[in-house]
Amino acid sequence: MNVYTQAAVEIAILFVVTYSLLKLMRGTRGEGLLRGLATVVFLGLVALALVAKVIDLPRISALLQQFLPVSVIGVLIIFQPEIRWGLIRLGQTPFLKRFLRSESRVIEEIVKATRRMSEAKIGGLIALEQAVGIESYIEKGEPIDAEVNASLIETIFYPGSLLHDGALIIRNGRIVAAGCLFPLTDNPELSRRFGTRHRAGIGVTEESDAIAVIVSEETGAISVAHRGRLLPDVGPMGLERFLRENLATGEAKPEAPVVGREAGAGK
Helix, strand or coil, rough: CHHHHHHHHHHHHHHHHHHHHHHCCCCCCCHHHHHHHHHHHHHHHHHHHHHHHCCCCCHHHHHHHHHHHHHHHHHHHHHHHHHHHHHHCCCCCCCHHHHHHHHHHHHHHHHHHHHHHHHHHHEEEECCCCCCCCCHHHCCEEEEEECCCCHHHHHHHHCCCCCCCCEEEECCCCEEEEECCCCCCCCCCCCCCCCCHHHCCCHHHHHCCEEEHHHHHHHCEEEEEECEEEEEHHHHHHHHHHHHHHHHHHHCCCCCCCCCCCCCCCC
């Protein structure tokens, strides 16, 4: 086996092992740890390579020349979600916007459902998974594989439904689970006027980059949580604007304080 064939086999083995590990850890807290570790290791290798070149360390330089190309492939695999979101940003150009029609339809259905739930004062919690997986919560809910549809969302959260007290999760434009339970935030700055549903919505966004949409069953107010921050009482138009901005770019811009304006938002 020549050197090139041996290198190709080694890279293929590393690819399979790394991909399998990431797939296994997807949606767990370990995924974030692995990403952080990959960043530190890769940056450390680059820095070591520069130092070895400057002060002339031939053996270390030779070793790094063999290892760095493989590490680049590993980093590309590990940070695949971030690369995907970078490509999605390109979709903001008029030429590529037609590829986002599916996403636009999902947003329209969510806004339609929450508007009608708000008018009827039907409580609800919808989480939209983004780059960081929330598989551990999906697995504990009731599995569903359906297109995002306003009528289906309203049916799930209709009082008396077996799933109405839990959260509904949307992944890749499809409803994948309902009746899911999220951890409650312990943020001391959050007003006591916000109850379990709001605290669960904030809680899941503290552990991932998911977007949580909350409808209060007491006031009908629509709120949004992202990256541990709560935007209270945004209304249907504010919700649509927020989703279009943040689902398209993966970047949140909520600067409002967690203490909201929504009185009596018990659930």
